[in-house]
Amino acid sequence: MSYQFRLIIDTLHDAFYNMGMDLALLESVRQRKTLPTLRLYGWKPQAVSIGYFQGIEEEVDIPACESRGISVVRRLTGGGAVFHDQEVTYSIVIPLDHPLASYSIQESYAVLCQGIIKALEKLNIRATFVPINDIVCEGKKISGNAQTRKQGGLLQHGTLLLSVNVDLMFELLKVPQEKARGRHIQEVKERVTALDVLLGRPVSFREAQEVLTEGFAEALNLQFKQEEPQQNEIEEAYKLARTFFSSSEWNFKRR
């Protein structure tokens, strides 16, 4: 049996809209105004997102971001700081009474991440899920994922790196010594990889969207109906971007 899902093949948006749209989709899906949804999107301008429980100034070099026109936004989800540059981001939104949401939280990370692992398989890349929330290839991280469950809905979003500028990433993100565990910064940098490195060729945004669509469909047994976001979802996303996700109150909480 396959599950009916809505597929949104989205384009590049700013950080605040992207987070606003993910929350707008969560609202729509939990209110059963739409089918469970997979959205594939990107970021323009480049952005840093931080986890729900992080302190923005501890994690991000704000002046460095500002000088480069890079936005910083707090996510609804936990997890770590992410530099969003050359990547495809997915968000999958499911009502909590859906069979795909019936697993424990830790199990559901493993289940939903199979979509990305299957997508990588289509590119002849063998990857594995590493608890709590990472996908690793040849010992290096290629995808980070984060989930929240709110008022009857599950939202998981995550990244698939097309290419990575580790020097810029580590210029923008502050890596605590405790996380480096005595390793030199170069070793920490070498723990991240991307599709262009693994394949020896560039992978376009569109190609990555296609393999992710196929990967999620096969791994989770989804039957997609491709649609644009509804007008009310777009309006809600812009409203949330303007009033919530770009606010200092939200982004600078937990300091």
Next chain:
Amino acid sequence: MIFSFVGKKENTKLIRGTVELTLDGCIKHIQIRGDFFIYPEDALEYIEKSLEGSSLSDVARRFSWALEECGAEALGINGEALQIILQEAFHSQDKPAKEGR
């Protein structure tokens, strides 16, 4: 006494934050930050509130109790790790304050 704490233990994410202790070494106020997950997210504020009045040696028990009390689930953070990180940070302070019991 106010100090920061940060650490990463086996099976946890990075746990950091700021804590203020009373003169007798109990937690007056604590804010916990990091790249862990707690579901629902707003349970962390309840957990932090529940740790007020606790000695550092009782943090693990109070954390677990508060988590259970609000029906929350944590990934990448637990009371035992938080307690150890807090105690390590406390003992690394220069000030001769004593930990409360």
